[in-house]
Amino acid sequence: MKRGELVAGLDLGTTKTCAVIAEAKSDARVPAIRVLGVGLAKGSGVRRGVVRDLEETTRSIVQALRDAERMAGVRVPSLTCGIAGEHVTARSSPGLAAVTGDEIGREDVKRVEDAARAVNLGPDQELLHDIPQEYRVDNQGGISDPLGMTGLRLEVDMYLVSVQSTAIQNLRKSVERAGYRVAEVVLEPLAASLAVLAEEEKELGCALVELGGGSTNLAIFREGKIRFLWSCPFAGGRVTSDIVQGLQVPQADAERLKERLGVAYEPLVDPNETFELPSMPGQGVRVAKRELLAHIIHQRVDEILGLVNRQIESAGYAGRLPAGVILTGGGAHLAGMVELSREVFAMPARAGEPNRGITGLVDSVQAPRYAVPVGLALYAARQRLPGSADGDTVDRIFAPVKRWLQDFF
Ligand SMILES: Nc1ncnc2c1ncn2[C@@H]1O[C@H](COP(=O)(O)OP(=O)(O)OP(=O)(O)O)[C@@H](O)[C@H]1O
């Protein structure tokens, strides 16, 4: 592939639309980008990954891309779009094949893969990712690449991620109406993981928790690969609603208060500190304790993180994620999030800022809320990594099959 090819990530969130334009650095084996432009538009016409208002979505894509393209000084033809939410389904699917020759060849691997993929995803479902998690040769497990091994029986566990076709169709429609092409649709946590997780974290075991405006997404990684996905409709928006109710302020003020003075971990706040509440005409001056604001936020975030933790437990990963929790999304900007997370999960926790494989306008994207759009650009760059070089066994063998191996983590 050419050097310096342009890539663009588009994150259609519940609260905002974000575009990141970058140059793919195709000279490395790991994906890397040089960020050239970032565009942010308020709103998106999308709620929790589903287009609710085609016109609004189209408008916000146009706006975010216009700003990003202006900053970058280039135009991009196609966008790598993120998707997440409750309409995403993931399942583990086994495949079995008899080995035809003396040793396992690419045909055998292809056959076992096809067998694992040949499941009925259900009506109205489109396959998004197919990720081989583990191979077994004659019942011996834990094999990540069976090629060339000797055996009679080859098995695979494949992680299949699918999404409602209508959700993808509407996404495509809005992108096309905005004048772009959809290069690919990518699961958001998978994209974010490229931007914020170290290989060792994915290897050891960690939980990526994305706190957005409309949904909270959990992705568990272990032994280098994605193992579990979960999404719930409780996130930043709920916290804001609680502030509206608790402090009797309008939505926009609640949002501002949350961002400027909000703290997710009550013990961090000085109990004597007060602030002036925005008041309506005729209401007079109203003062509130910052501790009260923190209390409201703490309660709700604690509840949301508690739900996430229960999922980690019921998925069987309690005590098995030594690299801990990595927080991304706008919610990760809240002061005290890391402290509260350490308490709720009883694990190490950190905020995930995109800083892996990124050069260029790094400052513009180095915050947890950019993990998804930057990750999407990285994902696009990875698709453009040199594929058929002689030394690149994996790509040489599988490139004709499908892109599945590129989801190999
Ligand atoms: N500095 C901040 N402090 C506290 N909260 C913040 C801050 N910045 C953003 N948020 C909150 O983060 C949320 C938006 O996060 P994000 O941009 O990741 O969501 P989204 O992608 O629009 O939504 P979703 O992914 O759920 O569809 C909002 O609830 C917003 O209030």
Ligand SMILES: [Mg+2]
């Ligand atoms: Mg989001």
